[in-house]
Amino acid sequence: MIELRHVLLSVIVACFAQSAAANHADADAKRGERVFKKCRSCHKVGEGATNRVGPQLNLLFQRVAGSIEGFKYSESMLRAGADGLVWDHNTLDTYLENPKSLISKTRMNFRGLKDAGDRANVMAYLRQFSDNPANIPEASPTTVGTDHEVDPAILALQGDPEYGEYLSSECVSCHQIDGADSGIPSITNWPAEDFVIAMHAYKDKKRVHPVMQMMAGRLSAEEIAGLAAYFEKVGQ
Amino acid sequence: MKLNRRNFIGSAAAVSATLSAPMVMGGSHGRPRVVVIGGGAGGATAARYLAKDGKGMIDVTLVEPTRTYYTCFFSNLYIGGFREFSSIGHTYGKLAADYGINVIHDWAIGVDRDAKTVTLAGGGTLPYDRLVLSPGIDFKEGAVPGWDVTAQQKMPHAYKAGSQTQLLKSQLEAMPQGGTFCMVAPPNPFRCPPGPYERVSMVAHHLKANNPTAKILIVDPKPKFSKQALFQEGWSNHYDGMIEWIGPDFGGDKVEVRPDMMEVVIDGEVTKVDVCNVIPAMKAGKIAEIAGVTNEAGWAPVHAATMASKVDQNIHVLGDASHQGDMPKSGFAANSQAKVAAMAIRGALTGSKVFPAKFTNTCWSLIETNDGIKVGASYEATDEKIAKTDGFISKTGEDAALRKVTFEESVGWYDGITSDMFG
Numbered sequence: 155m156i157e158l159r160h161v162l163l164s165v166i167v168a169c170f171a172q173s174a175a176a177n178h179a180d181a182d183a184k185r186g187e188r189v190f191k192k193c194r195s196c197h198k199v200g201e202g203a204t205n206r207v208g209p210q211l212n213l214l215f216q217r218v219a220g221s222i223e224g225f226k227y228s229e230s231m232l233r234a235g236a237d238g239l240v241w242d243h244n245t246l247d248t249y250l251e252n253p254k255s256l257i258s259k260t261r262m263n264f265r266g267l268k269d270a271g272d273r274a275n276v277m278a279y280l281r282q283f284s285d286n287p288a289n290i291p292e293a294s295p296t297t298v299g300t301d302h303e304v305d306p307a308i309l310a311l312q313g314d315p316e317y318g319e320y321l322s323s324e325c326v327s328c329h330q331i332d333g334a335d336s337g338i339p340s341i342t343n344w345p346a347e348d349f350v351i352a353m354h355a356y357k358d359k360k361r362v363h364p365v366m367q368m369m370a371g372r373l374s375a376e377e378i379a380g381l382a383a384y385f386e387k388v389g390q
Numbered sequence: 391m392k393l394n395r396r397n398f399i400g401s402a403a404a405v406s407a408t409l410s411a412p413m414v415m416g417g418s419h420g421r422p423r424v425v426v427i428g429g430g431a432g433g434a435t436a437a438r439y440l441a442k443d444g445k446g447m448i449d450v451t452l453v454e455p456t457r458t459y460y461t462c463f464f465s466n467l468y469i470g471g472f473r474e475f476s477s478i479g480h481t482y483g484k485l486a487a488d489y490g491i492n493v494i495h496d497w498a499i500g501v502d503r504d505a506k507t508v509t510l511a512g513g514g515t516l517p518y519d520r521l522v523l524s525p526g527i528d529f530k531e532g533a534v535p536g537w538d539v540t541a542q543q544k545m546p547h548a549y550k551a552g553s554q555t556q557l558l559k560s561q562l563e564a565m566p567q568g569g570t571f572c573m574v575a576p577p578n579p580f581r582c583p584p585g586p587y588e589r590v591s592m593v594a595h596h597l598k599a600n601n602p603t604a605k606i607l608i609v610d611p612k613p614k615f616s617k618q619a620l621f622q623e624g625w626s627n628h629y630d631g632m633i634e635w636i637g638p639d640f641g642g643d644k645v646e647v648r649p650d651m652m653e654v655v656i657d658g659e660v661t662k663v664d665v666c667n668v669i670p671a672m673k674a675g676k677i678a679e680i681a682g683v684t685n686e687a688g689w690a691p692v693h694a695a696t697m698a699s700k701v702d703q704n705i706h707v708l709g710d711a712s713h714q715g716d717m718p719k720s721g722f723a724a725n726s727q728a729k730v731a732a733m734a735i736r737g738a739l740t741g742s743k744v745f746p747a748k749f750t751n752t753c754w755s756l757i758e759t760n761d762g763i764k765v766g767a768s769y770e771a772t773d774e775k776i777a778k779t780d781g782f783i784s785k786t787g788e789d790a791a792l793r794k795v796t797f798e799e800s801v802g803w804y805d806g807i808t809s810d811m812f813g
């Protein structure tokens with residue numbers, strides 16, 4: 155099952171290996187409106203839109219993540235917002251492609267839009283509900299990387315938990331192994347794939363936290379896999 | 391793996407045992423023995439990892455005089471009223487009960503490197519195959535003219551946490567309205583580079599609420615200090631006009647104190663103060679010097695990959711006492727170095743796998759309620775030293791939400807590191 159998904163993914167990645175910005179040039183708000191049907195059961199946008207299962211999406215661009223008063227966000231979303239995550243073309247593109255890559259424990263129960271064209275279109279649609287659509291930067295000049303999905307070959311790596319245990323000694327200076335999560339999130343017993351996706355998002359600087367960017371930045375894909383394998387099972 | 395000849399001397403049986411089962415190399419006395427001196431950030435972590443990962447194959451003894459270790463980290467927050475004193479105290483019960491570490495509450499007063507033994511103040515002698523020294527710091531005599539340790543009741547350093555920290559806090563609370571709090575800051579290198587400046591922030595926090603016309607004077611021999619822009623921005627945001635920093639350009643490097651008169655003489659000019667926190671120049675904890683592993687500057691040079699002393703391969707020096715390269719002297723750093731050393735020692739004594747050394751550090755500081763900042767870096771071992779590979783620092787002008795999360799992170803880190811040290 156997992157195998158099949160990886161194969162599919164690699165096909166998709168091969169087909170849409172163009173940059174998000176390039177796609178944006180031909181983005182089509184009308185088509186985006188159709189794509190938005192997938193979102194509509196939870197999100198409202200347009201005049202009078204209110205929060206439902208998900209927050210309303212007016213003025214989404216340049217909005218700080220997790221910042222709508224009164225909406226009950228996940229802890230992860232609030233933390234990301236406080237760390238400096240702002241919704242722009244690039245961060246939304248990442249989030250829409252695979253929500254968990256950006257916000258591990260997001261409440262948004264959505265697998266993601268794997269088609270870069272769909273994402274560009276739906277963003278073009280949502281842009282219409284922001285203040286000055288023309289002024290919205292396509293992507294801030296400092297953002298890096300446009301291939302958002304973790305390479306299936308990386309996801310397929312079998313980590314060595316023994317090596318992971320050694321490496322984990324660096325993590326547990328801050329993250330408590332018993333899963334306590336005051337101030338610093340728990341990383342104990344995460345599904346290995348979520349762990350790998352999150353760490354690569356830091357490594358690629360898609361996630362904003364500077365300590366984690368530094369920690370993940372120096373870990374190889376094998377090392378991340380080792381850590382994921384160790385933390386998935388630790389204490390069980 | 392390189393075998394250490396000395397570990398084999400003792401019995402031929404040990405040699406043949408090694409060939410069939412390279413796991414036990416302690417010689418005739420059975421399990422290899424590691425003695426750890428100092429149960430702080432470096433020593434407690436090293437003892438715990440040696441016992442935990444050694445899985446019973448290593449005999450670990452921890453020598454530490456105090457029954458309750460008060461962390462220097464967060465001791466400033468206690469001074470500021472953000473933490474209870476009891477919340478920064480930790481005991482060794484779990485290390486003994488859950489990890490089988492032999493905890494001895496005594497001072498180490500001698501190291502015989504040829505016999506490989508440690509002498510205790512209480513009279514005992516402990517043999518070792520490897521010795522870990524993590525004794526923290528001591529103060530250099532004569533560093534601040536007029537001050538020596540006999541003056542520490544009048545002018546506390548509060549740079550080893552415990553009764554000194556309580557004393558400084560009570561002096562702060564007893565300050566007359568509109569009085570002066572003076573800090574004599576230390577020269578480089580010293581433990582916790584942002585420590586004095588976080589302390590000033592916490593003192594200012596207390597004064598702002600209780601004694602708003604009081605002044606804080608920092609007399610500093612250094613032309614610049616850690617996270618300076620961030621601290622100075624925070625001070626002018628929260629404590630405008632309260633804090634005066636006197637660097638070397640204005641005589642901060644020419645200071646003398648008169649504890650009996652509560653006077654500070656800065657570049658010849660006498661100032662009366664109400665509280666004086668003297669943080670003198672530092673060197674490695676005395677036992678490192680006694681062991682003969684320190685250099686002229688007073689610190690113990692080590693090999694980066696193993697934290698082994700450059701003078702004696704059987705002694706590892708961790709934390710503040712070590713002279714290792716680019717890492718600051720912090721609890722985070724000592725904890726990180728301890729894990730590298732524990733791995734290297736285990737590898738040498740039991741043949742377990744040794745992975746490449748990695749080090750990290752992050753130091754959080756609190757400026758005012760929910761205004762936290764941080765600085766950190768990652769490091770690797772080179773032939774020459776522990777070398778910085780990457781780093782980050784909080785930025786001036788960050789918004790309140792980010793600063794709040796940063797502070798909350800530091801609370802999480804405190805819980806993380808103390809459970810990593812004490813189990």
Ligand SMILES: Cc1cc2nc3c(=O)[nH]c(=O)nc-3n(C[C@H](O)[C@H](O)[C@H](O)COP(=O)(O)OP(=O)(O)OC[C@H]3O[C@@H](n4cnc5c(N)ncnc54)[C@H](O)[C@@H]3O)c2cc1C
Pocket residue numbers: 427428429430431432433453454455456459461462463464465466496497498499524525526527548549550581582585586589675676677708709710711719720721722723724752753754
């Ligand atoms: C005010 C302040 C704030 C700080 N804040 C932070 C912070 O926020 N983050 C951070 O990472 N670091 C912080 N630090 C620095 C941190 O406390 C030290 O760097 C760290 O404790 C060093 O660990 P260590 O093992 O080298 O020494 P220590 O933790 O000091 O441990 C040394 C131990 O050895 C024992 N000992 C000494 N001599 C002997 C002997 N002869 N025999 C037996 N035992 C002996 C002592 O009793 C002591 O318990 C701060 C320091 C101060 C002063």
